Amino acid sequence: xxxxxxxxxxxxxxxxxxxxxxxxxxxxxxxxxxxxxxxxxxxxxxxxxxxxxxxxxxxxxxxxxxxxxxxxxxxxxxxxxxxxxxxxxxxxxxxxxxxxxxxxxxxxxxxxxxxxxxxxxxxxxxxxxxxxxxxxxxxxxxxxxxxxxxxxxxxxxxxxxxxxxxxxxxxxxxxxxxxxxxxxxxxxxxxxxxxxxxxxxxxxxxxxxxxxxxxxxxxxxxxxxxxxxxxxxxxxxxxxxxxxxxxxxxxxxxxxxxxxxxxxxxxxxxxxxxxxxxxxxxxxxxxxxxxxxxxxxxxxxxxxxxxxxxxxxxx
Amino acid sequence: xxxxxxxxxxxxxxxxxxxxxxxxxxxxxxxxxxxxxxxxxxxxxxxxxxxxxxxxxxxxxxxxxxxxxxxxxxxxxxxxxxxxxxxxxxxxxxxxxxxxxxxxxxxxxxxxxxxxxxxxxxxxxxxxxxxxxxxxxxxxxxxxxxxxxxxxxxxxxxxxxxxxxxxxxxxxxxxxxxxxxxxxxxxxxxxxxxxxxxxxxxxxxxxxxxxxxxxxxxxxxxxxxxxxxxxxxxxxxxxxxxxxxxxxxxxxxxxxxxxxxxxxxxxxxxx
Numbered sequence: 150x151x152x153x154x155x156x157x158x159x160x161x162x163x164x165x166x167x168x169x170x171x172x173x174x175x176x177x178x179x180x181x182x183x184x185x186x187x188x189x190x191x192x193x194x195x196x197x198x199x200x201x202x203x204x205x206x207x208x209x210x211x212x213x214x215x216x217x218x219x220x221x222x223x224x225x226x227x228x229x230x231x232x233x234x235x236x237x238x239x240x241x242x243x244x245x246x247x248x249x250x251x252x253x254x255x256x257x258x259x260x261x262x263x264x265x266x267x268x269x270x271x272x273x274x275x276x277x278x279x280x281x282x283x284x285x286x287x288x289x290x291x292x293x294x295x296x297x298x299x300x301x302x303x304x305x306x307x308x309x310x311x312x313x314x315x316x317x318x319x320x321x322x323x324x325x326x327x328x329x330x331x332x333x334x335x336x337x338x339x340x341x342x343x344x345x346x347x348x349x350x351x352x353x354x355x356x357x358x359x360x361x362x363x364x365x366x367x368x369x370x371x372x373x374x375x376x377x378x379x380x381x382x383x384x385x386x387x388x389x390x391x392x393x394x395x396x397x398x399x400x401x402x403x404x405x406x407x408x409x410x411x412x413x414x415x416x417x418x419x420x421x422x423x424x425x426x427x428x429x430x431x432x433x434x435x436x437x438x439x440x441x442x443x444x445x446x447x448x449x450x451x452x453x454x455x456x457x458x459x460x461x462x463x464x
Numbered sequence: 465x466x467x468x469x470x471x472x473x474x475x476x477x478x479x480x481x482x483x484x485x486x487x488x489x490x491x492x493x494x495x496x497x498x499x500x501x502x503x504x505x506x507x508x509x510x511x512x513x514x515x516x517x518x519x520x521x522x523x524x525x526x527x528x529x530x531x532x533x534x535x536x537x538x539x540x541x542x543x544x545x546x547x548x549x550x551x552x553x554x555x556x557x558x559x560x561x562x563x564x565x566x567x568x569x570x571x572x573x574x575x576x577x578x579x580x581x582x583x584x585x586x587x588x589x590x591x592x593x594x595x596x597x598x599x600x601x602x603x604x605x606x607x608x609x610x611x612x613x614x615x616x617x618x619x620x621x622x623x624x625x626x627x628x629x630x631x632x633x634x635x636x637x638x639x640x641x642x643x644x645x646x647x648x649x650x651x652x653x654x655x656x657x658x659x660x661x662x663x664x665x666x667x668x669x670x671x672x673x674x675x676x677x678x679x680x681x682x683x684x685x686x687x688x689x690x691x692x693x694x695x696x697x698x699x700x701x702x703x704x705x706x707x708x709x710x711x712x713x714x715x716x717x718x719x720x721x722x723x724x725x726x727x728x729x730x731x732x733x734x735x
């Protein structure tokens with residue numbers, strides 16, 4: 150039995166445009182794997198190839214040792230899909246929709262259990278057309294899980310959730326992984342990837358530009374970030390900063406030092422300040438966030454203002 | 465088989481929860497029968513077989529119109545709308561076999577069509593003295609089944625060609641309504657129509673559906689009153705509709721610039 154998802158040298162062309170350009174990764178059972186990237190990076194295309202919604206141009210893609218492009222009902226019986234782009238019959242109630250779609254699966258989670266899981270108890274007999282956006286995402290989630298899937302595809306599962314619902318959504322995903330399911334998640338929320346994913350692949354322009362655990366990715370940006378502001382009366386700080394080993398960014402009184410030797414650089418800075426008898430305002434030493442790393446990785450790709458949480462134009 | 469049955473029941477439930485659809489497919493044609501007889505009268509005239517009411521000829525035409533609306537227009541708009549909402553895409557990601565799902569949509573529409581036809585005929589018999597002969601009922605049933613199947617296939621073709629609801633609705637109306645005027649549906653007594661209109665009517669399936677069904681309700685026809693050549697034309701259109709659907713049908717939501725349905729995320733080639 151191979152990994153739950155195995156992708157190798159995957160390529161997808163739309164006409165002359167190469168949307169996915171030689172992507173390889175694997176997802177094991179019990180693992181949450183996140184594809185992170187700006188809109189248009191190719192995340193959804195990859196996921197839709199793995200779900201069998203799209204055909205690939207080249208490379209291999211195996212889900213549960215099956216080629217999704219030629220797989221039939223028995224394959225779809227074992228996967229669960231939570232897509233941004235798939236609607237639910239608005240005329241049905243929550244319970245009817247779960248009953249209807251659930252009946253198609255050989256292993257089926259009881260409707261009541263699912264409704265409770267996604268906290269739609271009070272809306273169980275409401276028409277889907279009357280649900281809020283966040284509630285509709287929750288029934289999406291329920292319909293993705295109704296067949297007790299071995300592999301779950303989650304395409305930006307918490308978009309439209311309020312912060313509390315988002316936390317509960319995360320707990321649900323964590324529970325999925327603890328049940329030995331493989332979870333492939335796409336997101337453009339960095340905190341979501343950081344919180345949920347065992348491993349993250351950062352995509353830009355159809356390529357994986359970095360892959361690893363969130364901690365490994367963070368480590369790529371240097372081990373520490375020293376920030377402080379010097380008092381107004383202090384003259385330019387070039388004599389202070391000269392011996393510092395890291396990269397220095399100064400904006401007026403504010404100074405940021407990215408460094409792999411935070412101890413030595415911090416000693417230099419604090420020694421210099423103490424000698425002159427003043428305090429460094431807002432002195433902090435932090436680990437760079439995943440966001441810092443992400444922004445540097447996709448920098449070339451986001452020049453044209455495709456923001457991190459960018460709209461819903463395309464993926 | 466159980467899955468198919470479940471799909472039919474679900475589609476029926478959805479139909480009855482969509483009052484607009486129920487009105488246009490069931491109530492509207494019946495309303496037309498009421499209006500036609502009110503406006504043009506329900507005069508009886510003598511034939512060699514006895515007196516016959518003119519509603520004897522309105523009823524089959526409008527029954528067929530109800531069947532064609534329910535199947536062709538109903539299926540075409542229904543599937544286009546479901547595709548636009550991403551429901552078809554969801555179905556494609558489940559173990560429900562595609563042909564079972566589409567079979568459920570078609571059978572549900574045919575069921576509604578049957579209700580429409582029965583309601584029309586019952587109203588005709590009860591209120592307007594329309595006569596139904598037992599010996600010709602098999603011809604009525606067979607004609608209904610073949611005609612509905614044909615228009616259902618054309619409904620699938622419509623949903624394949626019209627990518628959005630905004631296209632499917634006018635396309636359905638712009639094809640079926642003019643056709644009804646040249647197919648002896650609204651104007652049943654074959655008044656002096658120009659030859660080219662007559663020819664046009666003969667090419668398309670609605671006239672054959674209407675005349676075959678009308679023949680089975682015509683007191684002047686001989687039982688069993690099967691119009692085999694007209695059923696043959698309907699079967700050819702069934703094949704045409706099925707072929708277009710097999711060639712063009714898509715489960716993917718359409719890419720419409722500047723518009724977005726609920727949470728739809730388009731997937732064009734990245735810019």
